[in-house]
Amino acid sequence: MKESPxxxxxxxQDATGRTFGEEEQSAVLAALASGTLTSTKGSFVxxxxxxxxxxxxxxxxxxxxxxxAAIHVAVAAxxxxxxxxxxxxxxxxxxxLTPILAQGAIPVFADVDAHTLNLTAATIQAVVSxxxxxILVTHLFGDPCEMEAIMELADQAGIAVLEDxxxxxxxxxxxxxxxxxxxxxxxxxxxxxxITTGEGGLVTTDDDALARRLFLMINKAWxxxxxxxxxxxxxxxxxxNEITGAVALAQMQKLDHSVASRVANADQxxxxxxxxxxxxxxxxxxxxxxxxxxxxxxxDPHVIPGGTVxxxxxxxxRGIGCAPRYIQKPAFQCQIxxxxxxxxxSKWPFTLASADAVDYSPERFPGTFDALDRVLVLPWxxxxxxxxxxxxxxxxxxxxxxxxx
Ligand SMILES: *Cc1c(COP(=O)(O)O)cnc(C)c1O
Numbered sequence: 001m002k003e004s005p006x007x008x009x010x011x012x013q014d015a016t017g018r019t020f021g022e023e024e025q026s027a028v029l030a031a032l033a034s035g036t037l038t039s040t041k042g043s044f045v046x047x048x049x050x051x052x053x054x055x056x057x058x059x060x061x062x063x064x065x066x067x068x069a070a071i072h073v074a075v076a077a078x079x080x081x082x083x084x085x086x087x088x089x090x091x092x093x094x095x096x097l098t099p100i101l102a103q104g105a106i107p108v109f110a111d112v113d114a115h116t117l118n119l120t121a122a123t124i125q126a127v128v129s130x131x132x133x134x135i136l137v138t139h140l141f142g143d144p145c146e147m148e149a150i151m152e153l154a155d156q157a158g159i160a161v162l163e164d165x166x167x168x169x170x171x172x173x174x175x176x177x178x179x180x181x182x183x184x185x186x187x188x189x190x191x192x193x194x195i196t197t198g199e200g201g202l203v204t205t206d207d208d209a210l211a212r213r214l215f216l217m218i219n220k221a222w223x224x225x226x227x228x229x230x231x232x233x234x235x236x237x238x239x240x241n242e243i244t245g246a247v248a249l250a251q252m253q254k255l256d257h258s259v260a261s262r263v264a265n266a267d268q269x270x271x272x273x274x275x276x277x278x279x280x281x282x283x284x285x286x287x288x289x290x291x292x293x294x295x296x297x298x299x300d301p302h303v304i305p306g307g308t309v310x311x312x313x314x315x316x317x318r319g320i321g322c323a324p325r326y327i328q329k330p331a332f333q334c335q336i337x338x339x340x341x342x343x344x345x346s347k348w349p350f351t352l353a354s355a356d357a358v359d360y361s362p363e364r365f366p367g368t369f370d371a372l373d374r375v376l377v378l379p380w381x382x383x384x385x386x387x388x389x390x391x392x393x394x395x396x397x398x399x400x401x402x403x404x405x
Contacts, residue, residue, distance in 0.1 A: 007319055007391050010383040012192045017381045019195075019254045020247075027246035037242045039063065040224065045245035051252055052187075052202055056180045060211035061204045063240035063248065064218050067166040067188025068095030070201035073217035073238060074162045074184040075103045075134070077210050083352030084133040086162075089119050090330035090368055092138040095188075096164050097331055100136070101342060106353045108132070109332050109360070114370040115298055116283065117141070117326075121149035123367065128153075129356070134160045139168035139178050141377070142194075142262075142291040143282060147173040147181045154182075162186065167293035169194035170259035174287040179204045184214070189244075194258045194293060194382075195251035197244045261382040262292040265389050269295060272393035278303030278400060296326075297376040297396075305403050308376040314399035315378075320392060323377040330368050332360040 179185025189200030301307030312324030
């Protein structure tokens with residue numbers, strides 16, 4: 001059997017897989033030369049906010065320090081009562097979950113679809129209670145959730161929808177960009193996302209009242225520009241600085257390319273893997289525009305001996321730094337949830353939760369466990385060449401043959 005020689009793929013953790021160039025370099029210098037590095041006085045972050053809102057077709061965008069900060073200010077903007085429930089998913093980044101607890105609300109985990117790994121209207125419906133005040137959906141890997149059905153459910157029940165778009169720049173459902181569908185959209189500019197400033201975040205909304213609260217939550221609730229400004233309520237400083245804003249503006253120019261290249265690469269891989277027995281490819285389709293933060297395979301362990309873990313090991317040996325099982329275990333099996341470690345020994349706000357809201361029995365999450373048992377997350381990057389994609393396809397075919405032999 002011919003084995004392809006190892007190959008070093010572009011990596012989003014260093015310059016090989018990122019797109020920093022003269023544009024970012026001169027942006028940093030311009031920000032420094034301005035002498036104003038706070039966004040309260042400077043112009044770069046303001047430009048970034050205006051351009052991002054325009055890009056998404058929403059009225060308001062605000063920059064902040066991370067995706068986690070974006071989720072926190074989004075949850076906080078809803079002004080929930082302690083113990084209110086926010087329905088969400090356990091296959092996500094912890095930065096999408098801890099802000100709910102930090103704001104005194106209870107994350108209630110709904111199951112996911114085993115193939116898309118996303119929440120669905122049906123799985124959400126199953127955990128709606130009288131205390132449900134919000135639904136936080138994650139468009140995982142860049143694949144949008146079925147937003148039409150989710151919005152219909154939420155609108156009928158009078159529940160706010162927050163969108164975690166940290167992995168889904170450029171994604172859309174039925175032609176609507178993610179981040180413009182629910183009440184608030186949250187984005188991350190962390191090192192490994194579609195575009196990056198190392199750390200950073202953005203929130204979007206069409207609603208003026210929510211926009212006001214988002215702004216205040218980022219700004220210690222200080223009423224800039226008001227007649228009698230004060231610190232109106234509990235809020236932190238989550239402001240992006242001007243250097244980061246300048247880099248983000250330069251990266252924004254590269255967003256369309258990052259998205260288009262990832263999609264084209266993904267289409268090429270899907271074509272190259274068509275018909276391989278034992279794996280299913282990411283679906284996309286039915287009006288959903290998937291923008292491939294990562295490319296995931298669904299590996300059938302009944303056809304491929306050893307399943308995703310065995311296939312992942314062989315791919316890693318060929319230089320493909322993939323992640324079998326993605327986050328390994330659902331978020332509700334992490335210590336923060338199993339031991340309810342929050343503020344001192346208080347366990348607050350878990351102490352306010354109903355037994356049902358914190359029942360993490362595995363039998364309630366068949367889709368979640370099935371999905372993690374089968375998913376193989378491939379690294380994905382806008383700088384992959386056609387040869388890189390062919391190399392990955394070959395490596396997958398060869399590895400599967402080896403396991404089946
Ligand atoms: C990256 C990410 C976050 C958190 O963003 P940070 O900028 O790392 O704080 C939240 N949710 C999802 C789905 C993410 O991928």
